[in-house]
Amino acid sequence: MSNQWKSHPRFEKLQIKEDGSELKFDGKSLNIRDHRGKTGKTLKIVYFNRSQYSVPKLILETYKGLSPEGRYYATYKDGNIENLHPDNLYWSKTHKISKERKFENDLKLSKLTKDQTYSALVSNSKGIPISKIAKNYNVSDMTVYRAIQRLKRKIRDKE
CATH class of the missing domain: 3.90.75.20 (Homing Intron 3 (I-Ppo) Encoded Endonuclease; Chain A)
Incomplete structure (x- = not known):
């Protein structure tokens, strides 16, 4: 050195x-x-x-x-x-934001909690329609759809 x-x-x-x-x-x-x-x-x-x-x-x-x-x-x-x-x-000029931190930031913007997001993904993969899941959490279909897509991206990026 x-x-x-x-x-x-x-x-x-x-x-x-x-x-x-x-x-x-x-x-x-x-x-x-x-x-x-x-x-x-x-x-x-x-x-x-x-x-x-x-x-x-x-x-x-x-x-x-x-x-x-x-x-x-x-x-x-x-x-x-x-x-x-x-x-x-x-x-x-910008920070490099890790994928994990980006996911956490996205969750903060969502009306669903982390646990609700995981639960929604599992329910949807079992064939339960997004509209029923959304009604259960009292949010819009789009909120559930986006949360599921975000979680799928996170899982895909980890692989």
Whole structure:
């Protein structure tokens, strides 16, 4: 592994190793921690100056320059959050949303709960018409149809 260090453009006392594996502030090694965000996604962070900072963002700012104008996110090319090498990081206008998280977001918009959606799929696969299932849950036929399609997509994507 390389032993080259580079200073961050905004935090003069912050130094980052060339491969992104270590960070030092004022000569002291910083502990890279996993932090679970509101969405359940794990983020790599460090604490210094009484604040927490995103490790990928600090690495990108140091080795590729500050983020472009507007709202940009530090994103992993290979999707592996353990790979903090600057060559694996880039600025992106959008988050990459996992299929599981997309499914959970879709469920929040549905009038049916997760259990009701699974139950509706089972009932429909047994030959019960969508109209009867919808009447049972007091929702429209289209709500049940969309929920079943969403669940089928999720199951198909896992295979």
